[in-house]
Amino acid sequence: MSYNELESDLIGLLKDRSLKHGDFLLSSGRRSSYYIDARKTTMSAAGLQVIGQLGLLRIRSLGWQAQAVGGLTLGADPVAYAIALASRNSPPLLDAFTVRKEAKTHGTAQLIEGCFEKGARVVVVEDVVTTGGSALRAIEAVRSAGGTAVGVLGVVDREEGGLAAIRSAGIPAEALVSIRELGLEP
Helix, strand or coil: CCHHHHHHHHHHHHHHHHEEEEEEECCCCCEEEEEECCHHHHCCHHHHHHHHHHHHHHHHHCCCCCCEEEEECCCHHHHHHHHHHHHHCCCCCCEEEEECCCCCCCCCCCCEEECCCCCCEEEEEEEEECCCHHHHHHHHHHHHCCCEEEEEEEEEECCCCHHHHHHHCCCCEEEEEEHHHHCCCC
């Protein structure tokens, strides 16, 4: 499938599965007349396939050289796993990791779980980018653990300044689709 076909499929899945209209309180504290429950897409079999292929193509087209992909749990998890699996069929491999909201108090007491090593170059992923706060928290965890974030890739950009906030922190940031492509205005 071509990039444009994959993008079209993703837009269709998001419109059919994830886009809700009403009155919603966002995690940013703002109110919105729509909500994008991206997990309805990112955790579906069809969504995993499309996001994995499209995300991998986008990362490579941007020239982001990385060993792993991941972000703040829970929203980033299926996105990272999908891209990692897609790389299995199109090497070089990108493994996945998860950033916990807080470190465990038992076992290895790690904040980052999965396939992350000190010195790794990673792409931080996000399901919906609003303020950029979740991605910035993941970037800080990666840096604290000795890694480097080479970019941030969101599935959907709500166009509320999140990508700009990430970029102003010195990290390239992109999204697979924007709310405009879903037929909405910011």
